[in-house]
Amino acid sequence: xxxxxxxxxxxxxxxxxxxxxxxxxxxxxxxxxxxxxxxxxxxxxxxxxxxxxxxxxxxxxxxxxxxxxxxxxxxxxxxxxxxxxxxxxxxxxxxxxxxxxxxxxxxxxxxxxxxxxxxxxxxxxxxxxxxxxxxxxxxxxxxxxxxxxxxxxxxxxxxxxxxxxxxxxxxxxxxxxxxxxxxxxxxxxxxxxxxxxxxxxxxxxxxxxxxxxxxxxxxxxxxxxxxxxxxxxxxxxxxxxxxxxxxxxxxxxxxxxxxxxxxxxxxxxxxxxxxxxxxxxxxxxxxxxxxxxxxxxxxxx
Ligand SMILES: C[S@@+](CC[C@H](N)C(=O)[O-])C[C@H]1O[C@@H](n2cnc3c(N)ncnc32)[C@H](O)[C@@H]1O
Numbered sequence: 001x002x003x004x005x006x007x008x009x010x011x012x013x014x015x016x017x018x019x020x021x022x023x024x025x026x027x028x029x030x031x032x033x034x035x036x037x038x039x040x041x042x043x044x045x046x047x048x049x050x051x052x053x054x055x056x057x058x059x060x061x062x063x064x065x066x067x068x069x070x071x072x073x074x075x076x077x078x079x080x081x082x083x084x085x086x087x088x089x090x091x092x093x094x095x096x097x098x099x100x101x102x103x104x105x106x107x108x109x110x111x112x113x114x115x116x117x118x119x120x121x122x123x124x125x126x127x128x129x130x131x132x133x134x135x136x137x138x139x140x141x142x143x144x145x146x147x148x149x150x151x152x153x154x155x156x157x158x159x160x161x162x163x164x165x166x167x168x169x170x171x172x173x174x175x176x177x178x179x180x181x182x183x184x185x186x187x188x189x190x191x192x193x194x195x196x197x198x199x200x201x202x203x204x205x206x207x208x209x210x211x212x213x214x215x216x217x218x219x220x221x222x223x224x225x226x227x228x229x230x231x232x233x234x235x236x237x238x239x240x241x242x243x244x245x246x247x248x249x250x251x252x253x254x255x256x257x258x259x260x261x262x263x264x265x266x267x268x269x270x271x272x273x274x275x276x277x278x279x280x281x282x283x284x285x286x287x288x289x290x291x292x293x294x295x296x297x298x299x300x301x
């Protein structure tokens with residue numbers, strides 16, 4: 001599960017074909033993700049309604065109940081945490097952690113000071129500052145694939161769960177089943193030179209067998225993996241491109257550092273990738289599907 005062996009994807013830099021690939025640097029990768037998700041924090045939260053079906057599927061799978069202690073790992077602005085807090089009241093607690101403090105600040109700002117507001121704290125999912133066996137549930141929405149060492153994050157989830165505790169997580173499906181992401185990546189690959197450094201693909205857990213094996217290797221049992229498909233409507237290609245930028249932290253950061261003309265060229269060109277996704281009804285615009293997997297797994301009791 002080492003990142004450099006993963007198939008390159010367009011938005012995630014891939015090695016240039018002619019020279020030996022530069023080494024993957026996990027610290028730099030995390031810094032890029034952190035900067036990117038800080039950059040897009042407010043817009044990420046604004047766009048979360050597009051993925052509401054997935055959030056509900058994950059929360060339902062987590063079998064939340066009053067009184068539980070819940071960790072929302074790599075929480076972003078804590079939208080799962082916020083809904084989870086309602087489901088575990090009265091008596092429960094929710095801690096939302098993320099590496100991007102801007103995401104947490106956005107979440108705290110949106111939650112206000114209600115009694116059921118989650119706590120927000122910055123933490124690297126690969127090295128949590130939580131005691132062993134201290135939570136009943138771990139939630140990890142669209143997160144496992146952003147960690148350079150996902151096996152470390154899974155080990156941490158296992159460690160902080162009580163025996164019998166449950167992790168509920170979601171990941172993108174395989175590349176071809178997620179036009180929502182890969183159409184933008186295709187445009188980037190078409191217009192920009194291949195990046196020099198290999199990075200992990202966001203689709204690397206898209207096969208249920210891969211996700212199953214990763215959870216089992218971390219010591220989890222009773223693994224259940226179900227598909228969850230949803231579609232997003234965009235008024236025009238510009239709307240789609242902005243939604244991609246508002247979702248992909250590291251890619252948004254890399255693209256945001258390009259000259260304005262290059263950014264504009266990408267924004268204009270992506271319409272060509274969307275030809276197969278024209279919306280046939282009165283709304284017009286485009287519909288982009290996304291397949292995901294929702295998994296639950298238990299720490300042995
Ligand atoms: C695609 S967002 C998912 C956010 C949220 N879980 C959701 O379901 O909408 C991925 C999140 O992972 C966070 N992240 C990336 N690397 C991380 C790490 N090493 N430790 C903790 N969080 C990390 C990012 O800052 C970002 O908020």
